[in-house]
Amino acid sequence: MFGLNRAKKTAAVIAATAAAAATALLSAPTAVAAPQPIVGGTTTTTTTYPFMMQITDASQNQFCGGTLVSATKVVTAAHCMVGETTSSVRVVGGRTYLNGTNGTVARVSKIWINPSYTDATNGDDVAVLTLSTSMPYTTASYVSSSQTGVYAAGTTARIIGWGTTSENGSSSNQLRTATVPTVSDTSCRSSYGSDYVATDMVCAGYTSGGVDTCQGDSGGPLLIGGVLAGITSWGEGCAEAGYPGVYTRLTTFSSLVTTQVNS
Numbered sequence: 001m002f003g004l005n006r007a008k009k010t011a012a013v014i015a016a017t018a019a020a021a022a023t024a025l026l027s028a029p030t031a032v033a034a035p036q037p038i039v040g041g042t043t044t045t046t047t048t049y050p051f052m053m054q055i056t057d058a059s060q061n062q063f064c065g066g067t068l069v070s071a072t073k074v075v076t077a078a079h080c081m082v083g084e085t086t087s088s089v090r091v092v093g094g095r096t097y098l099n100g101t102n103g104t105v106a107r108v109s110k111i112w113i114n115p116s117y118t119d120a121t122n123g124d125d126v127a128v129l130t131l132s133t134s135m136p137y138t139t140a141s142y143v144s145s146s147q148t149g150v151y152a153a154g155t156t157a158r159i160i161g162w163g164t165t166s167e168n169g170s171s172s173n174q175l176r177t178a179t180v181p182t183v184s185d186t187s188c189r190s191s192y193g194s195d196y197v198a199t200d201m202v203c204a205g206y207t208s209g210g211v212d213t214c215q216g217d218s219g220g221p222l223l224i225g226g227v228l229a230g231i232t233s234w235g236e237g238c239a240e241a242g243y244p245g246v247y248t249r250l251t252t253f254s255s256l257v258t259t260q261v262n263s
């Protein structure tokens with residue numbers, strides 16, 4: 001129950017986190033919000049979000065999201081790429097539905113995983129894919145390292161993905177989106193204890209839960225003011241009261257990403 005969720009690693013019980021989680025639960029107004037149907041969002045399309053990429057296996061089965069930041073560069077989560085090779089993954093653009101066959105499929109010529117990455121709960125959860133062929137879609141811009149003010153608590157952020165619509169539920173065939181407020185470092189630390197690394201992460205979600213990213217949304221964008229500011233990374237379950245989603249704080253990694261985008 002107290003497993004931290006990130007793609008391909010389920011129910012990893014970490015004692016320190018469980019303790020922090022129990023503490024947060026005790027102080028929450030209601031114990032646990034019922035998991036809602038991205039959880040609590042609405043359907044959308046890749047026409048609306050043309051930079052929204054599916055990261056798939058070689059059979060085009062989606063397992064993570066990514067954001068197109070140039071014609072041949074996709075920002076995603078490091079934890080999505082662990083164990084993957086340039087042969088094992090594809091990037092699919094312009095495909096709103098998981099069961100679609102439309103859009104553009106690109107092979108990957110390089111996978112850059114932040115060399116400091118070890119585990120999502122330690123931070124550094126960023127990767128950049130180089131595509132073998134260009135994507136004919138509008139790209140997203142991403143935050144520069146100086147734009148640290150974008151994460152001010154309560155700022156509206158947009159999450160997008162094909163992930164499960166409830167904790168332990170099924171993925172959404174159609175792309176979904178929702179908005180969630182950013183959460184202060186102090187509050188997120190109260191939820192997650194030392195697993196929350198404020199320099200590398202930012203939390204977003206409602207105190208009462210109900211709206212969140214979930215399994216399969218990892219690697220996808222957290223947009224603030226329409227600009228890529230975070231990467232879906234991890235969280236305690238999905239949409240639970242007192243446990244906001246945790247996103248990679250992209251300002252911290254912006255220069256590293258730019259080096260890759262320009263390489």
Ligand code: 4AZ
Nearest residue numbers: 005006007215216218235
């Ligand atoms: C996942 O497993 C995952 N509620 C992504 C986001 C969150 C939890 C799990 C945040 O990909």
